[in-house]
Amino acid sequence: MEHDLDSRTDFTDELRRAYLFSELDDDQLAEVVREMRLIDLDKGERLFEQGDPARRFFVVRRGLIKLYRLSPEGHEKIIELIAPGQSFAEALMFMAANGYPVHAEAVETTELFSFDNEVYKALLRDSVESCFRLMASMSMRLHKQINEIDRLTLHNATYRLVAYLLQELPEEVVTSPDVQLTTAKSVIASRLSIQPETFSRILARLSRDGLIEVEGNRVLLRDIPALRRLIELPDSPG
Amino acid sequence: MEHDLDSRTDFTDELRRAYLFSELDDDQLAEVVREMRLIDLDKGERLFEQGDPARRFFVVRRGLIKLYRLSPEGHEKIIELIAPGQSFAEALMFMAANGYPVHAEAVETTELFSFDNEVYKALLRDSVESCFRLMASMSMRLHKQINEIDRLTLHNATYRLVAYLLQELPEEVVTSPDVQLTTAKSVIASRLSIQPETFSRILARLSRDGLIEVEGNRVLLRDIPALRRLIELPDSPG
DNA sequence: TTTCAGCCTTGATGTAGGTCAATGCCTTAG
DNA sequence: CTAAGGCATTGACCTACATCAAGGCTGAAA
Numbered sequence: 001m002e003h004d005l006d007s008r009t010d011f012t013d014e015l016r017r018a019y020l021f022s023e024l025d026d027d028q029l030a031e032v033v034r035e036m037r038l039i040d041l042d043k044g045e046r047l048f049e050q051g052d053p054a055r056r057f058f059v060v061r062r063g064l065i066k067l068y069r070l071s072p073e074g075h076e077k078i079i080e081l082i083a084p085g086q087s088f089a090e091a092l093m094f095m096a097a098n099g100y101p102v103h104a105e106a107v108e109t110t111e112l113f114s115f116d117n118e119v120y121k122a123l124l125r126d127s128v129e130s131c132f133r134l135m136a137s138m139s140m141r142l143h144k145q146i147n148e149i150d151r152l153t154l155h156n157a158t159y160r161l162v163a164y165l166l167q168e169l170p171e172e173v174v175t176s177p178d179v180q181l182t183t184a185k186s187v188i189a190s191r192l193s194i195q196p197e198t199f200s201r202i203l204a205r206l207s208r209d210g211l212i213e214v215e216g217n218r219v220l221l222r223d224i225p226a227l228r229r230l231i232e233l234p235d236s237p238g
Numbered sequence: 239m240e241h242d243l244d245s246r247t248d249f250t251d252e253l254r255r256a257y258l259f260s261e262l263d264d265d266q267l268a269e270v271v272r273e274m275r276l277i278d279l280d281k282g283e284r285l286f287e288q289g290d291p292a293r294r295f296f297v298v299r300r301g302l303i304k305l306y307r308l309s310p311e312g313h314e315k316i317i318e319l320i321a322p323g324q325s326f327a328e329a330l331m332f333m334a335a336n337g338y339p340v341h342a343e344a345v346e347t348t349e350l351f352s353f354d355n356e357v358y359k360a361l362l363r364d365s366v367e368s369c370f371r372l373m374a375s376m377s378m379r380l381h382k383q384i385n386e387i388d389r390l391t392l393h394n395a396t397y398r399l400v401a402y403l404l405q406e407l408p409e410e411v412v413t414s415p416d417v418q419l420t421t422a423k424s425v426i427a428s429r430l431s432i433q434p435e436t437f438s439r440i441l442a443r444l445s446r447d448g449l450i451e452v453e454g455n456r457v458l459l460r461d462i463p464a465l466r467r468l469i470e471l472p473d474s475p476g
Numbered sequence: 477t478t479t480c481a482g483c484c485t486t487g488a489t490g491t492a493g494g495t496c497a498a499t500g501c502c503t504t505a506g
Numbered sequence: 507c508t509a510a511g512g513c514a515t516t517g518a519c520c521t522a523c524a525t526c527a528a529g530g531c532t533g534a535a536a
Contacts, residue, residue, distance in 0.1 A: 069384075071392035072470045079384055092381075094374035101384050124369075128362070131369040136332035138376040143330075145383040146307075146317055146339050152390045153431040154309035157523070186483070193391045195524060200485050216532095232310045395493070424513070436493055438515055454502095 011036070015113070018059050019137060020087055020120075023130040028123050037114045041106035051099045056114045057090035063110025064183055067102040068190070078190040081107070083182065091138050093117045107183050152193060159231045160192045161202050165212070165219060166227060178220040185217075249274070253351070256297050257375060258325055258358075261368040266361045275352045279303075279344035289337045294352045295328035301348025302421055305340040306428070316428040319345070321420065329376050331355045345421050390431060397469045398430045399440050403450070403457060404465060416458040423455075 012029055015021045021029060039058075041047060047058070047065065058065075065082040079102055082088045089100060124130050151160050168179045181188060189199035203219070206212045211227055213220040221227060250267055253259045259267060276299075279285060285296070285303065296303075303320040317340055320326045327338060334355060362369050389398050406417045419426060427437035441457070444450045449465055451458040459465060 069388045069392060075392055077388065077391045079387060091373075091377045094370060094377045095381065098381070101381050121370075125366050128366060128369065131362075131366065131373070132332060132359075135329075135369070135373060135376065138373065138380065139329045139332045141380055142376065142383065143333065143336070143339050145380065145387065148387055149317060149383065149390065150307045150315065152387065153315045154307060154313055184483070196484075197486085197525080198523060201523095204485080422513070433494060434514075435495080435516085439493090442515080 011113075014061075015059075018085065018087060019133055020059070020090060020130075023127055023133055024123060028127070031123065032115060032119065035116050035119050039112050039114055041110045041112070043106060043108050045106050047104040047106065047112075048100050050101060050103050054089060054092040054098075054100045055117055057087060057093065057117060057120070058104075058115070059087045059113045060084050061111040061113060063112070064107040065104055065110060065112070066107050066187065066191075067104050069102055076190060077193060078187065081183070081187070081191055090120075090134070091141065093121055107187060155231075157192070157194045157198055158202050158206075161194065161199065162206075162227050162231050164188070164192055165221060166224070166231075169221065169224075177222070177224060178218055181217040181219065249351075252299075253297075256323065256325060257371055258297075258328060258368070261365055261371055262361060266365070269361065270353060270358065273354050273357050277350050277352055279348045279350070281344055281346050283344050285342040285344065285350075286338050288339060288341045292327060292330040292334040292336075292338045293355055295325060295331065295355060295358070296342075296353070297325045297351045298322050299349040299351060301350070302345040303342055303348060303350070304345050304425065304429075305342050307340055314428060315431060316425065319421070319425070319429055325375075328358075328372070329379065331359055345425060393469075395430070395432045395436055396440050396444075399432065399437065400444075400465050400469050402426070402430055403459060404462070404469075407459065407462075415460070415462060416456055419455040419457065 011033055012026075015029065015033070021032065024032065038061075039047070041063070048054075050069065060082050062084050065088065066078050067080045067082065067088065068076050068078045070076055080088070088104070092098075092100065124134070151163065155163075165179055168182075169177070170179075185199055186196040189196045192199070194202075203212070203214050207214055211221075211223045211230070213222055249271055250264075253267065253271070259270065262270065277285070277296075279301070286292075288307065298320050300322050303326065304316050305318045305320065305326060306314050306316045308314055318326070326342070330336075330338065362372070389401065393401075403417055406420075407415070408417075423437055423441075424434040427434045430437070432440070441450070441452050445452055449459075449461045449468070451460055
């Protein structure tokens with residue numbers, strides 16, 4: 001599962017696109033790349049478990065990672081889905097003592113970069129700019145989680161699902177008012193804290209009411225204004 | 239509500255105890271204090287509203303602040319309660335564009351310090367150590383919010399309440415197995431995403447079962463092992 | 477082509493906890 | 507002392523969603 005790096009491949013351009021590395025100079029980036037590892041995961045393969053010592057953080061290159069918790073009864077709740085280009089577990093750099101707070105597993109075949117916390121932290125010491133970027137990203141995550149808690153406590157399942165669909169809508173809304181679900185419905189359901197059965201029923205009801213049309217993993221949003229009205233959302237998305 | 243500072247008072251010792259200021263040198267701290275403001279809030283008085291431009295962050299000196307959201311129907315959900323010594327809204331320094339993500343209001347008479355984001359950020363540029371501390375604190379918040387989401391989605395109201403009580407238990411468990419609720423039950427209920435009626439009923443049931451004893455705002459934990467068993471919690475608290 | 481495993485859907489039923497409403501404290505103000 | 511407003515408690519009822527169970531569809535493996 002874990003590669004030695006092909007030393008001829010040049011990852012610098014790819015990495016610079018990730019905000020965590022965009023402020024590093026060439027030498028710094030080279031240092032990161034030197035100890036970086038490439039990891040391949042099969043569908044269903046675990047990356048780390050909750051409680052494992054958190055010595056590394058990750059950037060998804062392709063595929064999809066789910067971060068999840070398990071209840072004592074074994075129920076799974078997906079906290080976050082990590083898509084290509086996104087990083088995760090980097091916020092733990094500063095409190096690694098407790099270990100990873102979630103399990104991480106590949107939803108599908110996935111390729112990711114892994115980085116050593118200490119190496120990266122050493123670089124941060126020389127780059128306040130990078131510190132600021134990292135803090136901005138943490139701040140954004142914090143903000144997102146507040147929205148998450150808000151949705152879970154103040155809004156019902158239909159709201160959450162519709163909000164999700166609208167948020168997944170690509171930019172050029174006019175041309176393509178449809179959403180390609182990134183993964184199995186049951187996975188998205190867990191992400192939204194909804195049972196698969198309920199998820200299915202809500203989609204069925206929205207279809208019956210003519211608001212959407214479902215065709216496998218494609219959801220066509222037939223009446224976006226009505227959907228927006230349904231959730232009466234003055235919030236900014238995200 | 240907002241004071242000019244009595245220039246003779248020396249707040250440096252008090253501030254140094256807050257982690258955000260512990261790494262600053264004397265000059266830096268003096269600069270912070272120069273523009274710091276002292277704010278008094280009456281019970282029920284609002285500090286800021288969700289969406290207000292976030293130009294300042296705060297440290298509670300005494301009293302209690304609630305950070306909350308409102309649903310379109312006007313239902314209130316307390317996201318966090320901020321006790322003396324704790325700071326809040328400092329994570330927004332790096333994405334103030336969006337404004338405060340919550341409302342803030344004094345639950346009781348409250349006194350707090352307020353600081354300018356830009357002044358503090360300027361200092362951060364000279365103190366990577368302070369950056370690291372801030373990041374550690376943000377990381378901790380992130381972690382706590384994951385636990386929060388976990389509790390909301392994987393655990394029922396009784397679990398949440400019992401977990402709260404156990405977590406509120408003072409260190410010297412043996413001598414005083416009782417918890418002094420920091421504020422009105424209805425406030426704690428909202429913090430835990432429970433209706434006041436349900437909160438009351440759960441306390442009543444736990445009393446009937448002999449696990450606790452309630453006397454106004456004091457809750458005596460009569461059978462801590464049983465309470466722990468009830469929530470079967472291998473998690474670390476917090 | 478057949479088979480099997482995953483996933484999805486749909487129906488029937490159960491339940492935690494929310495809502496509504498009445499009543500009973502305390503506490504503060506007069 | 508009395509009144510009034512806020513909070514807590516208790517009961518009756520309701521509903522959103524979970525759970526349990528039974529097919530059905532699809533796509534990959536044999």
